[in-house]
Amino acid sequence: MKVKLFFLVFLLVPGVSLAKVDLVTLPQRDHVQLTIYNSADLTLIKESRSLTLKEGFNDLQFSWVNTLIDPTSLEMLPLANADQIDVQSLTYPPLLKNVGLWHIRSSVSGQVPFEISYLTSGLSWRAFYLGTLDPDEQEMRLQGFVRVQNNSGEDYEKAQVRLIVGTVHVIDQISFLANRQHPYGSPGIINFEREHWGGGEDYDADALDMKDAIDETFYALADAESFREEGEMRTPKKIIKEGLSEYFLYTIEGRETVPNGWAKRMPSFDVEKIPVVNLYKYEEERYGSQVVRFLSFKNDEDHQLGETPIPGGMLKVFRQVDQEKHLSYEGQSGFKYIPVDEEVELNMGGVQNVIVEPTLMDYQSANYMFDRYGNIIGWDEIREYKIKLKNTRPIPVKVEIKRNIHNSKWAIQNQGDVGTYEKIDADTVQYTIHLTERENKEIVYALTTFHGRRADYQ
Amino acid sequence: MKKNMYLKSVIMLSMFCFLSLSVAEARIKLVALPKRADTIIRLDNPQFTLIEEERVLTLQQGLNKVDFSWNGVSIDPDSIRIDILSHSDQVTLLNVSYPPNENALVWEISSAGAREEKIRVSYLLSNIDRLITYKSVADKAETQVNFKSHLILRNFSGEDFANAKVLLDYGESFEEGIRHEETKQLLFLKAGTVPIEKVWQWDSKKQIWDPEEVDQNVGIPVHYRITNTTDSNLGQNALWNGKMRVFQLDGHGSTILLGEDAVDLTPVGEDMEVYIGDSRDLVVTQRKMVDKQTNIRRNTSGRVVLYDNEEQVTAKIENFKDTNAKLKMVQHIPGEWDMHSCNFEYKKENANTIEFEIDVPAQGKAELVMHYFRRNIRN
Known part of the structure; x- marks a missing residue:
């Protein structure tokens, strides 16, 4: 089923009732622009259509059956002769669903370009990443993609597609506003559904902030898509990234057609040879007894990145196993938005090929203190730990071992020459150990904790 | 059953040529249905099986659309990737489209000229995996075993592989075909004679302290200890977890089953301990x-x-x-x-x-x- 958003222009002779309108034109969209958010189910649509107006009053009917358009967001603006055209009202007629009637007073006649904007739900986008590690896992090719999904009920052909990276504050779900029986609800009936009137403006405000920028490029891009010669070699479309307020705006070069029900994935960036660190972490309280593999890199220039933040998404990591580009699947990891200069650690899951085994080797207590009644009021506990590390992989790895002490007064004495600790917080220390290929090491340390009154002396 | 409709390959790769750049309706004709050439089933990741298959596309100059669709199999769509092998500088993947309610995607590929192009499609396929089993035959004196390991390939993916290269993370590869619902056992490690140490183990937390206090016999667990080193004719790679069956030569030209155990992954240099049963003579x-x-x-x-x-x-x-x-x-x-x-x-x-x-x-x-x-x- 193809659902069409259609636009009908009616000419009204003043004084004649609505029932006697004549259909004059059915203008096509000249241009449509989609600004798709991914933090909320929300898309700002701007479409331009040329309408033929007559001097005097004009009524325009706009209907959106089987779509997910928020009727409270509908707006119509003339893009020319703005001082001579007055969009006086928008009426939602009774008994008709998904229909709006604009009442326009014009001092000019002829073709006038209009911009109609509204919010809809059902369009979404997500970032997706492919990582391909070198055989020695020192460098990774990172390919970013954006995948646009259209479940809005409407086909958008040759649309300019823009994606918003960032978190938008909305207080009403667009799908709720779109599915309501009356566009703004109705008074007198206790409405159990959550509604916010002022809130409607909330997200519009952000969109309107960008309006100036949009208007400048609107027409420039509108007809820029020249029909290419068949057979001409093409490259993937570029995605232009720019910062706006707290958001990043991704504009996909040229036009895209995303029919209803379809999704489309487009390349966003492709960076070769990002230096990565093979990091393995061990922390009993967090990961249990398994070692968890991380791939770590930084969103900065040293890593061939750093121009823009990287939107959160899912990364699938492969490894190139030979010169014939054969692949091995390493795992996947979801990650959060990575700001510029931020380091990212991708959790690739538990592994068996790097082993960390901590063992409590000895336990003693000492330095008992007694009060004048002979009761114990303080003592020390000394625990000796041995941590065995094994790298069974044919590549060097870095291992981070976090140890939680569960006591605020403590002292550590390292025994042997492997590993010095770094204090992370009041009761956590971390050992960072580099292992060469197939290397085994052992960390040995004695932890003294002070209890009761003994803690007071530390 | 719907599955039975797909007697042959259920993963389809088809090419469409587009006469113009206009959208959807432009799927005009089927140009070629490229056959699957070299296929690799890579089983190095215990949780996921990666399939790599090579096909030759007959590309037209300009824009080409290639459909990749599947039916009756489970493929993670985000895992599907295409690598252009022969002319990666002149053939470019522009984008990927996902049709509604279909297990399919459409690659839009631009080519500088009309040519045959070798591509490799990789994807993660569900319900095809491997198991590892071990079989050891001990001598009568229980000082050594004949040690071998099998790879069990199980294909319940819905897809037939006429001929594929089966790869693990080490060892030889196998050239094998495997059909849907087929299971194959392949010998992949033949270590020959491996020394063992027989160990009886008594643990004060696990075993009964005083056997006289109980009516039945109290057995003492018996293990064979195999060291994964080159001295033991092993030690090339870690030994995966799997099921081990231990037999023993009975001195009459036959064997008996001593016992079986699930063994853990054993890195190089480590011991594999195989629990074979309980002794009543200790x-x-x-x-x-x-x-x-x-x-x-x-x-x-x-x-x-x-x-x-x-x-x-x-x-x-x-x-x-x-x-x-x-x-x-x-x-x-x-x-x-x-x-x-x-x-x-x-x-x-x-x-x-x-x-x-x-x-x-x-x-x-x-x-x-x-x-x-x-x-x-x-x-």
Whole structure:
């Protein structure tokens, strides 16, 4: 089923009732622009259509059956002769669903370009990443993609597609506003559904902030898509990234057609040879007894990145196993938005090929203190730990071992020459150990904790 | 059954040529249905199976659309990737479209010229995996085994693979075809003769202390210890976890099954311990002979606040076999302690576990006596 958003222009002779309108034109969209958010189910649509107006009053009917358009967001603006055209009202007629009637007073006649904007739900986008590690896992090719999904009920052909990276504050779900029986609800009936009137403006405000920028490029891009010669070699479309307020705006070069029900994935960036660190972490309280593999890199220039933040998404990591580009699947990891200069650690899951085994080797207590009644009021506990590390992989790895002490007064004495600790917080220390290929090491340390009154002396 | 409709390949790759750049309706004609060429089934990741298949596309100059669709199989769509092999500088993937309600995607590929292009499509396919099994045949003296390992390939993916290269993360690859619902056993490691050590193991936490107190026989677990090193004709790679069956030559040209066990992943240099069953010819009787408080410290009200506990444990080991036996004995002493005297050497495994290796002669006995103090017990 193809659902069409259609636009009908009616000419009204003043004084004649609505029932006697004549259909004059059915203008096509000249241009449509989609600004798709991914933090909320929300898309700002701007479409331009040329309408033929007559001097005097004009009524325009706009209907959106089987779509997910928020009727409270509908707006119509003339893009020319703005001082001579007055969009006086928008009426939602009774008994008709998904229909709006604009009442326009014009001092000019002829073709006038209009911009109609509204919010809809059902369009979404997500970032997706492919990582391909070198055989020695020192460098990774990172390919970013954006995948646009259209479940809005409407086909958008040759649309300019823009994606918003960032978190938008909305207080009403667009799908709720779109599915309501009356566009703004109705008074007198206790409405159990959550509604916010002022809130409607909330997200519009952000969109309107960008309006100036949009208007400048609107027409420039509108007809820029020249029909290419068949057979001409093409490259993937570029995605232009720019910062706006707290958001990043991704504009996909040229036009895209995303029919209803379809999704489309487009390349966003492709960076070769990002230096990565093979990091393995061990922390009993967090990961249990398994070692968890991380791939770590930084969103900065040293890593061939750093121009823009990287939107959160899912990364699938492969490894190139030979010169014939054969692949091995390493795992996947979801990650959060990575700001510029931020380091990212991708959790690739538990592994068996790097082993960390901590063992409590000895336990003693000492330095008992007694009060004048002979009761114990303080003592020390000394625990000796041995941590065995094994790298069974044919590549060097870095291992981070976090140890939680569960006591605020403590002292550590390292025994042997492997590993010095770094204090992370009041009761956590971390050992960072580099292992060469197939290397085994052992960390040995004695932890003294002070209890009761003994803690007071530390 | 819907599946039966797809007798051959259910993963389809088809090419469409577009006469113009206009959308959807422009799927005009099927140009070629490229056959699957070299296929690799990569099983190095225990959770995911990666399929790589090569196909030759006949590209037209300009824009080409290539459909990749599947039916009756489970493919993670985000895992599908295409690599252009022969002319990667002149053939470019522009984008990927996902049609509604279909297990399919459409690659839009731009080519600088009309040519045949070799591509490789990779994807993660569900319900195809591998198991590892081991089979060892011990000699009569139980000093060595003939060690081999099989790869079990199970294909319930819905897809037939006429001929594929099956790869693990090490070892030889196999050229094999495998059909849907087919399982194949392939020999992939033949180590030959591998020395073993037979170990009886008694753990004071797991085993009954006094067999006389129970009616039935109390068995002592028996393990074969195999070391994953080159000295043992192994040691090339880690040995995966899997099921091990141990047989023994019976001296009459046949074998008996000694037992089976699920073995853990064994990295190079580590021991694989295979539990084969319980021995009734070795009997351990352990008793606590001394158990008393000493060094008692009381508060002014006379309540005990701190004390030590003196304990003496004896373990009598009897070997009714006509061969010597090496018993690994595991003892647990809780809390803080120090050993006062012990008539066998031990190795401290951790703060509360010590291990002995006690040789018990054929038809003979041994007795362990541990005398220790548990310190600073608080009330």
